[in-house]
Amino acid sequence: MLIFTYDNATVYQIARDYLVPAITHQTKTKERKQILDGFQTGEYSVVVTSRVLNEGVDVPAANVGIILSGTSTVREHVQRLGRLLRKHGEKQAVLIEVVTRGTIEEFITERRRQHHAYQ
Amino acid sequence: MLTGKMVRVRYARDRIVPYYLDVRDESLLLAAEQLLELYRGMEGRTRGELEEVIEETFGDDASLVHQGLAKLLEDRCEFEVVSGQPPEAVRALVFRTATLQRLHPVGEQASTGFDRQAVLEQVAGMLNLGVEEVERSLFADLKSEQKLIRFKDTTAERLLERYNVALAQAVLLRATRVHVSITGEPPARYRQLLRQLKFRRLLCEAERTGPDSYTLHLDGPLSLFSSTNKYGLQLALFLPAVLLCKDFELRAELRWGAQRKPKLFLLTHRDRLVTDAPDYGMFTPPELALFVESFRRRQADWEIAEETEVYPLGNGYWVPDFRLLHKASGEVVLLEVLGFWRKASAVKHLQLLQRHATLPYLLAVSDDLHIEEQLDELPPGLHRFRHMPLADEIARLAAQAIGRA
Numbered sequence: 445m446l447i448f449t450y451d452n453a454t455v456y457q458i459a460r461d462y463l464v465p466a467i468t469h470q471t472k473t474k475e476r477k478q479i480l481d482g483f484q485t486g487e488y489s490v491v492v493t494s495r496v497l498n499e500g501v502d503v504p505a506a507n508v509g510i511i512l513s514g515t516s517t518v519r520e521h522v523q524r525l526g527r528l529l530r531k532h533g534e535k536q537a538v539l540i541e542v543v544t545r546g547t548i549e550e551f552i553t554e555r556r557r558q559h560h561a562y563q
Numbered sequence: 564m565l566t567g568k569m570v571r572v573r574y575a576r577d578r579i580v581p582y583y584l585d586v587r588d589e590s591l592l593l594a595a596e597q598l599l600e601l602y603r604g605m606e607g608r609t610r611g612e613l614e615e616v617i618e619e620t621f622g623d624d625a626s627l628v629h630q631g632l633a634k635l636l637e638d639r640c641e642f643e644v645v646s647g648q649p650p651e652a653v654r655a656l657v658f659r660t661a662t663l664q665r666l667h668p669v670g671e672q673a674s675t676g677f678d679r680q681a682v683l684e685q686v687a688g689m690l691n692l693g694v695e696e697v698e699r700s701l702f703a704d705l706k707s708e709q710k711l712i713r714f715k716d717t718t719a720e721r722l723l724e725r726y727n728v729a730l731a732q733a734v735l736l737r738a739t740r741v742h743v744s745i746t747g748e749p750p751a752r753y754r755q756l757l758r759q760l761k762f763r764r765l766l767c768e769a770e771r772t773g774p775d776s777y778t779l780h781l782d783g784p785l786s787l788f789s790s791t792n793k794y795g796l797q798l799a800l801f802l803p804a805v806l807l808c809k810d811f812e813l814r815a816e817l818r819w820g821a822q823r824k825p826k827l828f829l830l831t832h833r834d835r836l837v838t839d840a841p842d843y844g845m846f847t848p849p850e851l852a853l854f855v856e857s858f859r860r861r862q863a864d865w866e867i868a869e870e871t872e873v874y875p876l877g878n879g880y881w882v883p884d885f886r887l888l889h890k891a892s893g894e895v896v897l898l899e900v901l902g903f904w905r906k907a908s909a910v911k912h913l914q915l916l917q918r919h920a921t922l923p924y925l926l927a928v929s930d931d932l933h934i935e936e937q938l939d940e941l942p943p944g945l946h947r948f949r950h951m952p953l954a955d956e957i958a959r960l961a962a963q964a965i966g967r968a
Contacts, residue, residue: 456702463661463682465654470705475651482659489662 446506447492448524450513455494464490503527509539513549521556564638564799565726565733569631572734579819579826581730583834584628586723595632595719602636602714610642611707628726635725641713646703648690653700657686717839724837728806731836732799734828738783738815741798746776746810753777754873759804761882762848763797764902764932769879785818787903787934794903794934803840808832850951851884851900858954864890865958870897876919883924887961896961897924900952903932906941913944923964927952 449455452468459466465479465488482488484505491503506527525539543549571582584591601620605613621629644650661682671678680694687694702708717725735741745756756779760767766782784795805811812831819826830836858867866888874881883897897920901909913926927946930938941947946960962968 456705460698460701461679462677463657463679465658478655487662488658489665 445490445508445510446503446524446527447490447510447512449492449494452494454512455492458492462490462492464488464492467491467493469494507537509537511539511541518556518559522559564796565631565634565729567733567736569627569634570730570733571627571631572730574826577825577827579734579817579828581727581734583727583730583836584723586720586727588723591628591723592719594629595722598629598632598636599717599719599722602640603716605711606714608711609707610709610711613637613711614707631726631729632722635722635729636714639715639717640711642709643712644704644708645710645712646700647696648692648700650700650702650704653686653690653697654702656689657682657697657701660686721839725839728803728836728838731828731830731834732802734817735799735802735815736784736795737817737819738798738828739786739818740816741779741781741783742814743779743781743805744772744776744812745779745805745808746773748775748808748810752808756804756808757873757880757882759801761884761902763801764848765794765797765801766903766905766908766934768908771878771880782903783815783817785823788936789934790903790932803838806836806838807840848902854900854951854954855885858957861954862958865961866890874921877915879915881916881920887957889961889965889967892965892967894965894967895922896964897922898927898952898957898961899924900927900929901932903934904928905933905935906938909945910942913942917944923961925957925960925964927957 447458447464449458452470455466455468458464465482467476467479471479479488479491480503483491483503486505509524509527511521511524541553543553572579573582574580586592597620598617601616602613605616617633646653661677661679664682664685665677668676683694683697687697690697692700745753748756756777757769760769760779760781768780770778770780772778781798781801782794784791784798787794805813810832813829815828815830817826817828818824855867858865868886868888870883870886872883874883881899883899885898885900887896887898888894889896901912909926909928916924916926925946926944927948928941929948929950929952931950946952946956948956959968
């Protein structure tokens with residue numbers, strides 16, 4: 445399971461509360477690699493991260509993604525989706541967006557879905 | 564150093580004019596004193612707490628000036644990760660234990676779900692620590708968790724002076740070329756300036772424009788293909804050495820703003836910027852210290868010493884880094900290791916040496932500090948190393964240079 449948030453404070457809040465490994469820009473390369481490796485092998489079942497994982501990181505083991513914040517660009521969003529859609533055996537992937545009713549997040553999620561990745 | 568968004572300047576046609584602070588302004592002195600007082604009382608607290616207190620004190624009133632002053636004070640602080648246990652190891656253990664518990668819940672956990680306290684207790688048991696200590700160590704290495712261990716105090720007036728220098732330094736980060744003319748200094752001062760240029764490893768041509776005047780032509784960071792930030796910082800750190808001169812004129816060609824518009828920045832002794840930078844006595848760039856150490860250890864036939872002499876060379880000068888003394892014969896080989904370099908200037912420098920040098924010499928360059936996109940073949944006489952010169956190779960070349968190979 446991959447949890448995406450918008451800001452680092454939330455990342456560390458979740459990491460502390462649920463005791464799951466976190467990756468932010470402050471995570472050093474060595475630890476980042478160790479966390480992602482651990483995620484592949486099943487040593488860790490959850491990783492929480494802000495935006496750094498969006499591009500250029502491959503995590504085929506992920507099959508559930510949770511997006512906890514509305515504010516991200518379409519491009520970023522599609523990349524997050526792409527993190528989950530990597531082929532890995534017979535896996536099925538689920539992406540959950542947490543959207544607060546009556547806030548700007550409703551509008552943002554609407555806009556994001558116009559990308560052809562959703563068609 | 565001030566960050567880009569803290570820089571306050573106005574435009575006067577093609578010129579960039581920083582908003583220097585009046586160091587005698589009562590309200591500014593008061594704000595500076597307030598900030599200083601704040602930092603003085605924060606030893607032992609975390610960076611996060613410090614930021615909170617500053618925000619509380621200045622709130623939405625925190626102007627760019629306040630932010631800038633706070634940043635300069637932060638630069639005077641030493642922070643440290645305070646944790647009995649390495650945080651990385653503690654959290655790896657906590658996260659692994661938590662995963663195991665989620666996969667194989669024990670007893671009640673199967674129905675109640677994830678039990679945070681149980682995980683922490685288990686890890687505390689394994690590490691022989693208290694639960695609280697485990698929690699504290701978890702992310703003790705985060706920037707916001709680092710503890711302030713030392714604050715180098717200063718006065719309100721000094722802080723405002725430092726701000727003005729920092730403003731000029733920040734502007735220089737956007738330079739493509741910098742020309743500095745200096746007049747009327749004693750030889751010792753020139754020697755120090757030239758050594759300081761070497762120490763900062765800057766790209767510079769020095770031109771002697773009179774019996775007691777020099778003009779330095781420096782490359783600005785924005786003229787480099789790579790290492791722009793690293794080089795910019797060194798150039799900024801060179802400025803205080805210029806400010807120590809009584810009569811100088813600095814003209815910087817800038818590329819300003821997102822559009823990289825050509826602008827000019829002028830700074831002279833009449834701007835009355837005051838630096839509290841000490842006159843440095845160190846001459847070996849930190850990157851070269853390892854080479855010196857290895858040379859001393861491995862080459863018994865040679866003695867290596869810093870060379871402090873400045874040699875005239877054609878119309879310019881030459882500051883080699885080291886003097887290698889061949890113990891048996893008493894012969895000397897001078898060694899220069901170029902700092903940031905590009906091929907054309909290195910070759911030009913080599914030719915000058917070939918024409919004018921009066922002692923045997925070696926000229927070395929490192930791939931790490933090469934700042935062009937591409938590098939094709941170099942002429943013989945430029946000795947190329949990946950990072951630093953290798954002691955054995957330098958000794959062999961030096962022996963060759965005095966005909967004792």
